[in-house]
Amino acid sequence: MLSVKPVSEAGFAAMAEEWQACLAASDANPLFMSWPWLYSWWETWSQVLGMELVLLGAFDQRGELVGIGPFCRRILVTPAGVRVARLYMLGNAWRLAPTVRTEYCGIIARRGYERKVTAAIVSALEHLGWDELICSDVPGDQVENLKAGGFDDLGYRIIHRTDDTGIRIDTTGRFDDWLGALGKHTRLKAYNRRGYLRQQGELVFLDYDETRDGDFFDRLNAFHRKRWGKPAFDREALRFHRLLLQRLYQCDGEPAMSLILYNNHCVSVLYDVVVRGCRYNLQAGYEEDFDTKVSLGYLHLGFAIEAAFRQGRTSAYDLLAGMGKKQFYKSHFHGEALHFSTFQVVRSPLLKALYHIQAASPPFVARAFSRRIGL
Known part of the structure; x- marks a missing residue:
């Protein structure tokens, strides 16, 4: 009992x-x-x-x-x-x-x-x-x-309201095998465009460092204001995420924020956290009009997913639920589809x-x- x-x-x-x-x-x-x-x-x-x-x-x-x-x-x-x-x-x-x-x-x-x-x-x-x-x-x-x-x-009375789908990538294998299994257009955007950019300038993927890079959320919100006309996180959401990051160690977690610099200029940020072997993609922001041949969102995810494969303590990369601006781009990343339901119990x-x-x-x-x- x-x-x-x-x-x-x-x-x-x-x-x-x-x-x-x-x-x-x-x-x-x-x-x-x-x-x-x-x-x-x-x-x-x-x-x-x-x-x-x-x-x-x-x-x-x-x-x-x-x-x-x-x-x-x-x-x-x-x-x-x-x-x-x-x-x-x-x-x-x-x-x-x-x-x-x-x-x-x-x-x-x-x-x-x-x-x-x-x-x-x-x-x-x-x-x-x-x-x-x-x-x-x-x-x-x-x-x-x-x-x-x-x-x-x-x-x-149980009333079904919505269904949604998330994508989780198994990162216990070899990154090259996962990359090879992608469709050619996704592989181009998530990985091969690195070569195109490096022919013209310096491309760097690096972990966020507050002492060097300033406030991460200020950068994230600036990208979102330019692209969507509003910040990624309002006042309450900012408070929540700052509290979460302070307490993340209590669930055996750690932040995994990252930046892409191109010719020493920050063009993309990615907000991830790692908890018990899974890296969760919480938010992203980037220069939308950077280059017509380059999707910075795909490119940055490619770097982060590669990092998850390379780090032995990470077994999965979770893209979570939600659609993109125009399509369900997450389905292109060769991961397991996870289904979520929202319903009322009356x-x-x-x-x-x-x-x-x-x-x-x-x-x-x-x-x-x-x-x-x-x-």
């Missing part, structure tokens, strides 16, 4: 070591489900968004933490006056406000306890006040675990009825109904 207990905000702040021990003994993602990531997210956005912490710990008979249910709650009142108590998985604020994107979301459970922990936490959620739960960017295995753990058997009878009307209506009526109701 497992006991499930709520964890206070003070308890959340003080449980880094216990959290990380539980996470390390699980198959949950070591970056996005880590204490440094989720506590930094909570510290940054909880007050801004008016969130209430709903953090559940599952303990065995010895009092050892064997599972974590990371949730938060917000009370919404729609334009039609419908009061909705909405649970979110910690790290996302679906349709509420933009925050950093937390992927691989789910319940953390020590290996061998997955079904027991999920069932215990779903049972505990039954006794809390909420109308719907938003499960964002949940990997495929966790989707099945959550449904089998109780949501399918409780009479809830408990309120009123909301079930409203969503049923919405789903049964013609598209233009459904859109008007959604705007009117505000769901």
Whole structure:
């Protein structure tokens, strides 16, 4: 038998070591489900968004933490006056406000306890006040675990919202073999253009050094303002990433930011972090009008992926989910496709009825109904 207990905000702040021990003994993602990531997210956005912490710990008979249910709650009142108590998985604020994107979301459970922990936490959620739960960017295995753990058997309505795909590259083999398996156009952009540039000037890929290169995020935001008309990270996101980098060591992680210099001028930056053998690509910025023959985004990823292959301690390079500006360019990098789902678990009878009307209506009526109701 497992006991499930709520964890206070003070308890959340003080449980880094216990959290990380539980996470390390699980198959949950070591970056996005880590204490440094989720506590930094909570510290940054909880007050801004008016969130209430709903953090559940599952303990065995010895009092050892064997599972974590990371949730938060917000009370919404729609334009039609419908009061909705909405649970979110910690790290996302679906349709509420933009925050950093937390992927691989789910319940953390020590290996061998997955079904027991999920069932215990779903049972505990039954006794809390909420109308719907938003499960964002949940990997495929966790989707099945959550449904089998109780949501399918409780009479809830589950509404699928979006699917997304990420790409993870296995870097345990030889870089030359991976490079040879790429399509010729991708290989040209990610690697062969190095020769073209070196014929005309000095091309250098190097790790970021704050004492030499100034503030990394200032450079990243400058590239994004020029390309997109807005920074990559706003004030809250900057605060989050600075907090994360300060705490990254607590999840056995380290930053892996890099630059490309061309003729001693910085033309591209890449923001990666490495956690437990996986290098995650979080953000990038570069001169869009650098050279019509060169894609700096591809070129910089080629350098970073090569570095992941060359470093023996790195076993994977994760491009994460999300489309590019014009196409799903990540699929060109010869990696494993990973699938994520976002779905709602609806408990309120009123909301079930409203969503049923919405789903049964013609598209233009459904859109008007959604705007009117505000769901």
